[in-house]
């Protein structure tokens with residue numbers, strides 16, 4: 001019997017839950033699930049510190065008909081900006097919203113950096129998209 005416990009890692013190691021084994025004799029597999037929150041926006045703010053703490057959304061191109069919010073910072077989310085929302089709706093919900101285009105090469109670079117950190121602790125890492133990983137101890 002295998003029980004799987006999933007721990008959520010929020011925003012760069014801030015929160016790690018405790019695991020309590022409740023079933024005697026069970027074989028337990030512990031898998032760490034890491035999901036970097038607001039990933040694209042966090043990368044943009046890391047690259048341009050003047051954006052930190054501001055209402056920022058990474059958005060697709062309106063001209064190319066991909067004009068939706070891909071991710072938003074916490075202040076933007078608190079103002080009603082949601083992933084998948086049309087750019088015009090986001091601007092309406094959050095006047096003054098700073099909209100930046102996506103920089104996928106940068107996100108890949110940061111994704112690889114994060115994965116390298118996990119590799120210090122585990123040889124078994126499974127990526128799920130750019131911002132999520134499953135890590136087995």
Ligand SMILES: [Mg+2]
Nearest residue numbers: 035036037131
């Ligand atoms: Mg995420």
